Amino acid sequence: MWFWVWSLLVLGTLAGAFFLGRDLWRKAVALMREVSHATALLGQAAQTVQTRLQEAAAARPSTAPTLFDDPDDLRARLDEVRAERAGRRAQRRIRDEAVWERWRGFNE
Numbered sequence: 581m582w583f584w585v586w587s588l589l590v591l592g593t594l595a596g597a598f599f600l601g602r603d604l605w606r607k608a609v610a611l612m613r614e615v616s617h618a619t620a621l622l623g624q625a626a627q628t629v630q631t632r633l634q635e636a637a638a639a640r641p642s643t644a645p646t647l648f649d650d651p652d653d654l655r656a657r658l659d660e661v662r663a664e665r666a667g668r669r670a671q672r673r674i675r676d677e678a679v680w681e682r683w684r685g686f687n688e
Contacts, residue, residue, distance in 0.1 A: 646654055
């Protein structure tokens with residue numbers, strides 16, 4: 581009698597171990613597929629970042645010394661930069677005023 585009980589317990593344990601092992605194997609294979617896919621996406625993202633960095637480096641203005649350049653050219657460039665900055669400041673002021681109006685509406 582005990583022989584059959586222990587035989588059933590052993591066979592049940594082996595069956596459970598088989599199903600558990602099969603489930604773990606399937607999950608491991610799925611994980612490896614996802615890791616492979618993520619690696620491919622990471623490679624594409626790294627390539628995109630590298631391209632964008634190269635574009636940004638090419639578009640970066642020169643910071644070379646300008647000690648002996650023509651003062652009139654330097655003054656014109658300074659005026660351009662100041663005008664761009666004033667334009668950005670005006671746009672920011674308009675956006676800020678819209679936000680301030682919304683805030684004033686909350687207090688009423």
